[in-house]
Amino acid sequence: MACVLLFNRLLPFSHRLTRTSIGVLSLLLSYLCYCALFPAGTVMQKSGDVTPGCRRDAADGAKRRPEKAASCAPTAADARASGAHASRPRSDRRPPSTARAARSDTPSPPVGSLKFGNKKLPNAIIVGVKKGGTRAVLEFIRIHPDVRAAGTETHFFDRNYDRGLEWYRGLMPRTLESQITMEKTPSYFVTKETPRRISAMSRDTKLIVVVRDPVTRAISDYTQTLTKSPDLPSFQELAFRNQSAGAVDASWNAIRIGLYALHLENWLHYFPLSQIHFVSGERLITDPAGELARVQDFLGLKRIVTDKHFYFNRTKGFPCLKKPESSGSPRCLGKSKGRTHVQIDRDAIEQLRDFYRPYNVKFYEMVGHDFKWE
Numbered sequence: 001m002a003c004v005l006l007f008n009r010l011l012p013f014s015h016r017l018t019r020t021s022i023g024v025l026s027l028l029l030s031y032l033c034y035c036a037l038f039p040a041g042t043v044m045q046k047s048g049d050v051t052p053g054c055r056r057d058a059a060d061g062a063k064r065r066p067e068k069a070a071s072c073a074p075t076a077a078d079a080r081a082s083g084a085h086a087s088r089p090r091s092d093r094r095p096p097s098t099a100r101a102a103r104s105d106t107p108s109p110p111v112g113s114l115k116f117g118n119k120k121l122p123n124a125i126i127v128g129v130k131k132g133g134t135r136a137v138l139e140f141i142r143i144h145p146d147v148r149a150a151g152t153e154t155h156f157f158d159r160n161y162d163r164g165l166e167w168y169r170g171l172m173p174r175t176l177e178s179q180i181t182m183e184k185t186p187s188y189f190v191t192k193e194t195p196r197r198i199s200a201m202s203r204d205t206k207l208i209v210v211v212r213d214p215v216t217r218a219i220s221d222y223t224q225t226l227t228k229s230p231d232l233p234s235f236q237e238l239a240f241r242n243q244s245a246g247a248v249d250a251s252w253n254a255i256r257i258g259l260y261a262l263h264l265e266n267w268l269h270y271f272p273l274s275q276i277h278f279v280s281g282e283r284l285i286t287d288p289a290g291e292l293a294r295v296q297d298f299l300g301l302k303r304i305v306t307d308k309h310f311y312f313n314r315t316k317g318f319p320c321l322k323k324p325e326s327s328g329s330p331r332c333l334g335k336s337k338g339r340t341h342v343q344i345d346r347d348a349i350e351q352l353r354d355f356y357r358p359y360n361v362k363f364y365e366m367v368g369h370d371f372k373w374e
């Protein structure tokens, strides 16, 4: 630039000079500019070294001058790959990761490949109940930017406890300091050892229980089992020891899980009620945003998941997500959520309602909320 200015300043006088003297002057000026721009030591860079020009382009000019940045990026990467650090002074030799972080001239790896944050043990767990709507709650709450969740059921506190907490932590997603880690395993609610084990991990763990009318829940549970084992005895055969006498078989898991008051008693030995939040499985379907608002309040989160995120899918017959965390396109839960239930005769349903009524009333009293399962 300086050379050009100098040349322009000289031009007004050039008309007095001969063509030869202009040529000589041009050559002289070119030489001076060359020396000023490329002092000794930088002129004969080996290919692969980072030139000062490239460094500037990659650091602050990449967006404005993409063609330059593109030509420099491989050069810097090649220098690293070929061990260019060996020629740096000893004091500048750091472990590869630190050295990389300190160099502002190196191109960043694609955002998707960066590993932000650490794997942390969960701060909040959806502990139940099976077929209550646990997957819906997890998928809906994880839209929240401050929530990260393990995708699959870990079954750590009931089936995998021997593997230890580090194994469990390894299943968790990476989170930033401000983010909550969550998982869901619905069988926890009815496993005797689970409250004690979760409390031993952290007494501050927040617990979420999605509850649903125990009669509908039992039928949903049975319908699911039937898809895996078509030869199963009928629902009535399993649910009653003697149907004409109205004797319900509470040892059958599908029935036992619905005795919410009994299971909750076990949890209350280890956690205060204030640390357990109950989601209505019924309202989760009719008003997902309302239920999610309460979940966010309970977790101390800003209400970011709202009715904007849901739409009712008539084909599915359930609310679905307009914009899930990962893709950005609408999404309903899978086929195993929202199955058509096996038809059960009215008498059996009435008998089961009678059976559950006292347990339900007790449960409403314990949690201070009437879920109206009639």
Ligand SMILES: Nc1ncnc2c1ncn2[C@@H]1O[C@H](COP(=O)(O)OS(=O)(=O)O)[C@@H](OP(=O)(O)O)[C@H]1O
Pocket: 129, 130, 131, 132, 133, 134, 135, 136, 186, 220, 221, 281, 284, 285, 318, 319, 320, 332, 333, 336, 337, 338, 339
């Ligand atoms: N939005 C939405 N979409 C689909 N399904 C929904 C939704 N909200 C709640 N539900 C109800 O969730 C029931 C399945 O509960 P879980 O996810 O807890 O099942 S499981 O224990 O994990 O197998 C499932 O039970 P079934 O209808 O009996 O299949 C649903 O009624």
